Amino acid sequence: MDPAAYVAAFKALGAGLAVIALAGVGIGIGNIFSSMVSSVARNPGARDAVFPIGILGFALTEAVALFALLIAFLILFT
Amino acid sequence: MAAEGKAIDALSQFELVPVLGAVGRSVGFSQANAHMLLAVGLITGLMIWGMSRRAVVPGRLQALAETAYEFVHELVVGQVGDEGKRFFPFVFSLFMFILLGNLLGLLPYAFTFTSHIAVTFALAALVIVVVTIVALAIHGTHFFSYFFPEGAPKLLAPLIIPIEIISYLSRPVSLSVRLFANMVAGHVMLKVFATFVVMIGSAAGVLGLIGAVLPLAVNVALVGFELLVAFLQAYVFAILTSIYLHDAVHLH
Numbered sequence: 001m002d003p004a005a006y007v008a009a010f011k012a013l014g015a016g017l018a019v020i021a022l023a024g025v026g027i028g029i030g031n032i033f034s035s036m037v038s039s040v041a042r043n044p045g046a047r048d049a050v051f052p053i054g055i056l057g058f059a060l061t062e063a064v065a066l067f068a069l070l071i072a073f074l075i076l077f078t
Numbered sequence: 079m080a081a082e083g084k085a086i087d088a089l090s091q092f093e094l095v096p097v098l099g100a101v102g103r104s105v106g107f108s109q110a111n112a113h114m115l116l117a118v119g120l121i122t123g124l125m126i127w128g129m130s131r132r133a134v135v136p137g138r139l140q141a142l143a144e145t146a147y148e149f150v151h152e153l154v155v156g157q158v159g160d161e162g163k164r165f166f167p168f169v170f171s172l173f174m175f176i177l178l179g180n181l182l183g184l185l186p187y188a189f190t191f192t193s194h195i196a197v198t199f200a201l202a203a204l205v206i207v208v209v210t211i212v213a214l215a216i217h218g219t220h221f222f223s224y225f226f227p228e229g230a231p232k233l234l235a236p237l238i239i240p241i242e243i244i245s246y247l248s249r250p251v252s253l254s255v256r257l258f259a260n261m262v263a264g265h266v267m268l269k270v271f272a273t274f275v276v277m278i279g280s281a282a283g284v285l286g287l288i289g290a291v292l293p294l295a296v297n298v299a300l301v302g303f304e305l306l307v308a309f310l311q312a313y314v315f316a317i318l319t320s321i322y323l324h325d326a327v328h329l330h
Contacts, residue, residue, distance in 0.1 A: 055310065059314040060314075063252070063259065070262060
């Protein structure tokens with residue numbers, strides 16, 4: 001096997017390792033929306049107050065996923 | 079250009095190309111700048127043209143302009159309080175500029191100027207400079223107490239103060255990288271699935287054409303998701319700006 005093939009193979013491996021972070025983000029986003037749903041179910045009147053906070057938490061958590069995804073893209077495409 | 083050979087070329091869509099011929103090339107006027115001007119023109123046009131009739135029963139344009147205005151106004155006043163009304167024009171401009179930038183980028187052949195860290199970091203740096211100036215103007219040197227919460231043990235000061243300063247300084251970084259990473263990741267994803275369509279479609283005759291429907295369907299769904307993300311990121315940028323302004327006005 002020539003070195004270039006090794007580089008390509010390890011690039012794919014590295015990209016795969018980089019997106020392991022998405023497991024944590026999946027748990028986090030699931031947590032956010034499960035608590036959002038249960039709080040709205042308990043008190044439907046709180047919907048307007050809870051919704052922006054939930055979306056904010058979602059966006060902040062999702063950012064972590066995108067950092068990892070971006071690293072994976074950088075490894076793959078550059 | 080999506081499927082040259084077998085490789086997926088996902089990042090070339092973010093390259094800057096000078097427009098307007100020789101004049102544009104000499105001053106470095108790229109398609110990103112053109113899209114920024116277009117976004118500013120569209121926002122100004124919407125607000126001026128939409129509100130020119132001032133009908134009691136609004137038409138479509140007026141309803142759009144009023145909805146956007148009220149949405150951001152509620153956001154700012156809800157986060158900052160009544161003092162926030164002074165900052166409403168600032169947050170509204172930021173929100174509309176980023177929203178239009180994200181949405182324009184979803185049109186075919188268009189360019190997403192918010193997918194460049196230079197653009198998003200300039201916006202985030204502007205936010206942080208404005209927030210710091212506002213805090214200094216309102217509280218004077220008392221502003222520096224922000225970096226040491228009241229009631230914290232004095233012994234912990236060497237630990238807390240550096241952490242607070244670092245977290246304050248990392249705000250523009252996280253603010254800009256979030257927007258930029260969202261846009262880049264979304265557009266790379268669209269490009270990757272579009273390349274799959276071409277690859278599968280040109281691979282195995284009729285069978286390939288049938289198979290290519292699958293990534294195409296994914297791409298259609300992704301465009302819908304990107305519309306949501308485009309709005310959400312503008313919203314998040316605006317609400318975080320409001321939260322920072324709240325900190326600057328009230329200090330904790």
